[in-house]
Every structure is written in C-alpha cells, then in structure tokens.
Amino acid sequence: MKETIRIGCGAGFSGDRLEPAVILVQEGKLDYLVLECLAERTISLAQKRKRQDPTKGYDPLLERRIESLLPDLLANNVRLITNMGAANPLAAAEKICEIARRMNLSVTVAAVTGDDVFDQLTGNEQALETGKPLTDSAPLISANAYLGTDAILPALATSAQIIITGRVADPSLFVAPLAYEFGWSLDDVNQIGQGTVIGHLLECAGQLTGGYFADPDKKDLPDMAHLGHPFADISADGTAVFGKVAGTGGLLSVATAKEQLLYEVMDPSRYITPDVIADFTQVHLTQTAPNQVRATGGRGQVRPDTLKVSVGYEAGYIGEGELSYAGSNALGRAKLAGAIIQNRLQDRFPDLRIDYIGSVSVHRKTFGTYPDPYEIRLRVAGRAKTAEQAALVGEEVEALYTNGPAGGGGARKYIHEVVGIVSTLIPRTKLTPQFILRHA
Amino acid sequence: MKIKLYKLAHSRAGDKGNTLTLSLIPYNDEDYALLCTQVTAESVKNHLRDIVSGEVTRYEMPNLPALQFVCQQALTGGVTTSLTMDPHGKTLSYALLEMEIES
Numbered sequence: 001m002k003e004t005i006r007i008g009c010g011a012g013f014s015g016d017r018l019e020p021a022v023i024l025v026q027e028g029k030l031d032y033l034v035l036e037c038l039a040e041r042t043i044s045l046a047q048k049r050k051r052q053d054p055t056k057g058y059d060p061l062l063e064r065r066i067e068s069l070l071p072d073l074l075a076n077n078v079r080l081i082t083n084m085g086a087a088n089p090l091a092a093a094e095k096i097c098e099i100a101r102r103m104n105l106s107v108t109v110a111a112v113t114g115d116d117v118f119d120q121l122t123g124n125e126q127a128l129e130t131g132k133p134l135t136d137s138a139p140l141i142s143a144n145a146y147l148g149t150d151a152i153l154p155a156l157a158t159s160a161q162i163i164i165t166g167r168v169a170d171p172s173l174f175v176a177p178l179a180y181e182f183g184w185s186l187d188d189v190n191q192i193g194q195g196t197v198i199g200h201l202l203e204c205a206g207q208l209t210g211g212y213f214a215d216p217d218k219k220d221l222p223d224m225a226h227l228g229h230p231f232a233d234i235s236a237d238g239t240a241v242f243g244k245v246a247g248t249g250g251l252l253s254v255a256t257a258k259e260q261l262l263y264e265v266m267d268p269s270r271y272i273t274p275d276v277i278a279d280f281t282q283v284h285l286t287q288t289a290p291n292q293v294r295a296t297g298g299r300g301q302v303r304p305d306t307l308k309v310s311v312g313y314e315a316g317y318i319g320e321g322e323l324s325y326a327g328s329n330a331l332g333r334a335k336l337a338g339a340i341i342q343n344r345l346q347d348r349f350p351d352l353r354i355d356y357i358g359s360v361s362v363h364r365k366t367f368g369t370y371p372d373p374y375e376i377r378l379r380v381a382g383r384a385k386t387a388e389q390a391a392l393v394g395e396e397v398e399a400l401y402t403n404g405p406a407g408g409g410g411a412r413k414y415i416h417e418v419v420g421i422v423s424t425l426i427p428r429t430k431l432t433p434q435f436i437l438r439h440a
Numbered sequence: 441m442k443i444k445l446y447k448l449a450h451s452r453a454g455d456k457g458n459t460l461t462l463s464l465i466p467y468n469d470e471d472y473a474l475l476c477t478q479v480t481a482e483s484v485k486n487h488l489r490d491i492v493s494g495e496v497t498r499y500e501m502p503n504l505p506a507l508q509f510v511c512q513q514a515l516t517g518g519v520t521t522s523l524t525m526d527p528h529g530k531t532l533s534y535a536l537l538e539m540e541i542e543s
Contacts, residue, residue: 041520044520128457129457129458129518213452215450218450219450255450258463258504258506259450259451259452259463259465260452262452262454262461262463262465262506262508263454263461263463264454265454265508266456267497267499268499268501280501281501284503297503315521318523351523353524355525357525362526362531363491363534363535364490364491367535367538368538379525381523382523383521383523418520419520421457421520422457423457
C-alpha cells in the first residue's frame with residue numbers, strides 16, 4: 001500500500017476550464033483525478049436532453065474533456081472519477097469508449113448507475129423546501145438521489161481506468177478512492193468525516209487555489225489567467241496536505257482554504273452526505289509551505305438512513321429584455337423606461353422584475369449612497385407559462401427604441417425554459433446502485 | 441468609530457435551494473472576538489432585511505476562526521426559478537461586507 005495517495009480535482013463545475021485538469025494529469029503525479037461537473041440544476045437539464053435523445057444526457061463538455069485527457073490519463077496511470085455521466089452514465093461510458101477507439105487507445109470504463117429514482121416516487125413525497133407533496137410542483141421530469149461512497153467502491157475494485165457516475169454527493173467522489181486505497185471502514189465515522197473534509201475542500205477545484213477569491217489590493221494573487229487546480233496528498237490516517245502544480249497561477253493559503261471549507265455549508269457541525277454527518281468544527285488548517293496547506297481534524301457521526309433526492313419539474317419560461325442608457329441622466333431615463341414597461345406589462349406579469357444594472361440590480365438595493373454611474377442597463381424579467389408569452393418581455397423592451405425615453409441602445413431579448421428543483425428524502429434501502437463495464 | 445466589515449474580513453456566499461450561506465473570515469485572527477460580539481444573527485438579519493425574508497442563524501467556528509451565517513428564504517425562490525440577475529446570490533457576500541460595526 002502506498003503511504004500517501006494523491007488526488008487532484010480538475011473541474012469544479014460543468015463549465016470549468018479544460019486545461020487545469022490536463023496540467024494536473026501531465027505534471028501533477030496524480031493517482032486519481034476527479035472532475036466534479038454536476039450541479040443541482042444541471043442533472044435536470046441533462047434529463048431533458050436524454051428524453052429528446054436516449055444516447056445523450058451526459059455532460060455537454062464530456063467529449064472535449066475526455067479527448068484532452070485520455071492519452072495522458074492512460075500514459076501516467078491516473079484513474080479518473082467523474083460525475084459527468086449526469087442523467088446517463090452508461091451512454092457516457094459508451095461515448096468514452098468511442099473516443100478511445102477513435103484515438104486508437106484501449107480503456108475500460110465503469111458506469112455507476114442507480115441514482116435515477118424517478119420511477120420509485122409516487123409524487124406524494126414531501127418536498128423539503130415547502131412541506132407540500134411533490135406533485136404540487138408537477139409536472140415532474142426527473143428525480144436523482146445522491147449516491148455515496150458505497151456505490152462507487154465496487155467499480156473501483158475492477159480494472160476500470162475511468163469511473164463515471166450520475167448523481168453522487170460531491171465529497172464521495174474523493175472519499176471513495178481513499179476508502180478503497182486505505183481500506184477505511186465506512187463505519188469509521190471520524191475517518192470518513194475527515195475524508196469528507198478533504199473532498200469538500202477539493203470539490204470546487206480552483207476555488208481552493210484562489211479562484212473566486214481575488215479582490216485587487218486586498219486579496220491579490222498571481223497569474224489568475226493560468227490558475228492551477230488543487231491536489232491533495234492524503235495519508236492513511238487522513239491527514240491531507242493540499243498543493244498545486246509548480247508554475248501554475250493562483251494561491252493556496254489558509255484564507256483560500258477557509259472560504260472553501262465554509263462554502264455552501266449549513267450547520268458546520270452537521271454537514272450531511274450519504275457517507276457521514278461530517279463535523280468541521282475541529283478542522284485545523286495550517287500553512288506548511290508556500291501554496292501548501294495541511295488539513296486535519298475532520299470528524300463525523302453515523303450517516304443518515306435516508307438519501308437526498310433532487311426532483312426536477314417543469315416551471316415554465318422566463319422572458320428577459322435589456323437596453324442601455326449612457327451619459328447625462330442615464331439613470332433617470334432608464335427609470336422612466338422601467339416605469340413604462342411596468343405600466344404595460346404588470347397585468348400580464350405579476351412577478352415582473354426591473355433592474356438597473358450599474359445602479360441597483362444584483363443586491364436588489366444599495367447599501368449606503370453611491371453616485372450615479374455614467375451608464376445604466378435596464379433589465380426586465382418576467383415568468384410565463386409559455387414561450388410565446390415570455391417573448392413579450394423582450395418585445396416590449398425592444399419597442400422602447402421608438403416609444404421610450406431618449407438614447408436607449410443595444411436591445412437584447414432572451415427566452416429561457418425553466419426547470420425547477422425541489423428536494424425530498426428516500427430510504428437508502430430503496431436504492432440498488434450497480435456498475436456496468438464497457439471496454440474499448 | 442464605525443468601520444465597514446469589508447475592511448476587517450472577507451466572505452464567500454453559497455446557495456442551497458432558497459437558502460443563502462455567508463462566511464465571514466477576519467483577516468487577523470484577533471478580530472474574531474470583535475466580529476462575534478458585533479456581527480450577530482440579529483444584526484445581520486437587520487442589515488439584510490430587504491434581501492433575506494427568513495431566519496438568520498449564526499455558527500461560530502473558533503477553530504478557523506470564522507463565522508458562518510445561514511439565511512433562509514434569501515434567493516427569491518432559488519437558482520432555477522428566480523427572476524433576479526444573480527439567482528445563486530453569489531454577489532451577496534459583498535452585501536454582508538457593506539455592514540458597518542463599531543471598532
């Protein structure tokens with residue numbers, strides 16, 4: 001058994017950069033590469049693509065990521081674990097084999113399935129967010145349970161160089177190879193709790209190495225254009241030392257690690273995954289060298305008997321329109337335009353939202369007093385049942401060209417189909433995760 | 441003297457459904473006590489009253505040190521159905537940092 005296992009994370013979301021993972025595989029001396037590419041909403045969108053075409057429904061960037069990584073993964077004996085299977089892990093495995101054949105490479109891929117529980121729901125289950133039955137959010141389009149380490153371990157015991165999953169709890173993508181390599185018992189709650197801390201720190205990739213951290217003159221960091229993604233050297237006792245490839249940009253510090261440790265965490269003493277209820281309150285982070293941070297102290301309590309399920313439903317459409325005003329009284333003219341739109345659309349769009357980008361939009365109010373900026377972009381959004389109705393928002397904004405205040409320009413209009421998400425719980429005994437091997 | 445949290449601390453926002461999480465991490469560990477005293481769940485709820493309609497809970501993390509605020513009903517319905525420009529609420533870390541405290 002190796003003394004330490006090195007796991008890198010080369011993607012923290014579906015749209016992440018491609019090249020940091022390539023650099024990790026080429027120069028990072030990894031044992032495992034993880035690509036975390038599945039957000040709450042992404043899987044429902046993938047389910048829609050699968051419904052339109054049963055051979056699709058995996059991550060849209062899967063082909064490009066695999067093409068860029070496969071030769072080096074195989075040459076350097078790095079195993080890849082990824083949830084890029086999204087709504088269709090088996091089709092993803094077959095696509096990877098197709099890519100390998102095209103590149104004249106030989107590969108074994110394990111697809112982990114069993115997270116799709118759509119057929120097991122009655123619709124009467126309670127939505128955690130509202131306390132109401134799921135069918136209140138009808139029509140439902142997808143239901144995917146968060147699988148854990150126990151679903152990935154059997155696939156790791158095969159010769160597969162790539163393990164591709166659908167919905168799996170993000171930290172489990174990292175806990176699984178650790179439990180496999182070090183023989184950790186899934187009942188050892190403190191060990192699995194520390195593994196979960198490691199996974200949670202790595203799962204957003206660049207967010208550990210200075211991505212989403214910089215604030216000029218306050219939080220400066222070098223060469224963000226070539227941000228390196230992180231890896232961790234983990235010992236059998238769970239001690240983890242995080243680092244990044246020399247020469248890559250960004251910064252790995254106690255401060256960047258603190259922001260990531262708390263990212264999207266509710267109660268830090270009870271971070272619930274399918275593997276454990278992890279406790280972050282005893283975690284210690286220490287800078288051990290430049291761009292090197294050690295993490296210890298993760299603990300845990302026994303895992304829950306239920307698994308969280310993300311349920312997607314059809315939520316209609318959102319229509320948007322935008323238009324810019326610049327120069328003297330730009331905000332005044334934009335507000336007049338907003339008032340005109342309000343007057344014309346409020347009866348048909350009760351939730352109409354009007355933002356003045358550059359003045360008040362993302363925070364929904366201002367904190368304190370700020371001078372008016374040189375230019376303002378009016379942005380209007382409304383929810384609709386049909387695409388046709390949603391289109392009215394953009395049409396009304398565009399019509400301001402000849403019917404609105406002076407000097408508006410650069411109209412844009414958009415229509416989005418909306419997939420809503422609610423959560424529910426399912427007893428873990430109802431799930432039967434499996435893996436399927438494919439070879440090329 | 442009044443001072444903006446922006447001077448003393450940094451923050452990252454996260455989202456879970458309609459719930460917003462905000463870390464608050466002092467640049468200097470010595471300022472943690474000051475943040476604990478002045479940046480309470482109540483003061484944050486009051487500061488963000490136009491954004492957060494639900495409860496605000498504060499978690500203390502003396503081991504880091506850092507504070508974590510969990511704000512319910514803060515994301516106008518959540519990431520997919522919200523009409524806001526920033527449905528994740530990712531910019532809201534800087535709304536927290538606009539808060540002023542006595543230093």
